Amino acid sequence: MTALIWDLDGTLFDSYDAILSGIEAAYAHYDLAYDQETVKSFILKESVHALFQQVAEENGIDYHALNAARAENLTTHNHLVKLLPGAKDILKWAHQEGYAQFIYTHKGHNAHRLLADLGVAHYFTEVVTGDDGFKRKPDPEVLNYLADKYGFEKEDAYYIGDRQLDAESARNAGVKSLNLTVETNSYNQHIPDLHAVAQHVQKK
Template sequence: MNMIIFDMDGTVINSGFAIANTVNYVRENLGLESLEKDFILENINDININSAEFFYNEKVFTPQIQELFEDYYSKNCLVDLHIYDGIKKLLDNFKSDFKFCIATNANSNYARKMLNHLEIDKYFSSILGYNDVEKPKPNPDMVNVLLDKYSIKKENAQLVGDSTKDTIAAFNAGIDGILVNWGFSNYDNEKGALNSVEELEKKIIEKFYSR
């Protein structure tokens, strides 16, 4: 059995509108000025920054920040939500040969709601969020849970995501990680990021069908 683990936001679905609006809603309630959507999304995945400090001028995510974020996001996470071009076709093409799972640093309850809304939740055997493990990505907890749950050998698994948090989580779990460049981050070619779903299909074929 082979497994492909997908990050969700910025990889499978474009949820940037809701994420940026939620960040700005929290900032507004904290008396901070709004930020540009692209600026928010480019920095949301940056592993080198303290997100609480960067976005909200706090050392940690306070209960107030968490409550504001969850309240707004829960009501608006389906607004302007889209599947990235080619993703549904990829899932259809490979569904008989793979166990597909989601590993997202979002709350898994919202993840299920969003994937269900887009009618693609049926493709994923498990949907794990930060709330389902002790530590989110770049820690390997989610990956390890999924490998153990379905008794998948590490060489038979791959993680696909648009953040270095994803590829580091894959590395920390001992599986292949693929970085994609159609999401929220903007990588140069030196990082080897894939620019299209077609390139991802080729990578999958190379790893799993050429051995």
């Protein structure tokens, strides 16, 4: 069985405007100086989790309280989230090919609502979010869990993402990596867009 495991933000979702709006609201709650370009550069390279850990430590703020201030505003920014070009087409193609499809994202439970609102929730066998209690990327725990639960071979699985963290997660779990920003190397295949997924997935 061929398995496609998708990241969400920056991979299937054009969601960075919504993410940045939520971060800005959290910063405003604590009267912190907010520079959008600096914040965006940081979260693309690292993660929102890493950003808030750093900001909380530097400003003597409780991390959970800071993140809660962001979470309060998440759903109010859902209207800013769109599917990336080609997302619905490639999900439909994979479904028609009979591939098993999953989500593995650091995004919280709001991911379920967004997938439903954008009309693609039915394509996925399981959606694993950052609120489900698993270790965070690049730990292979989630990818190992999905392979064990659904019985697919790792060599027949692909993790599709947009950050170095995603490519490292795939490498650590022993699954193939397709990535929109990381260059092709020994453990990753760069793809210029989502349509290119179809060129690299081998049916089993």
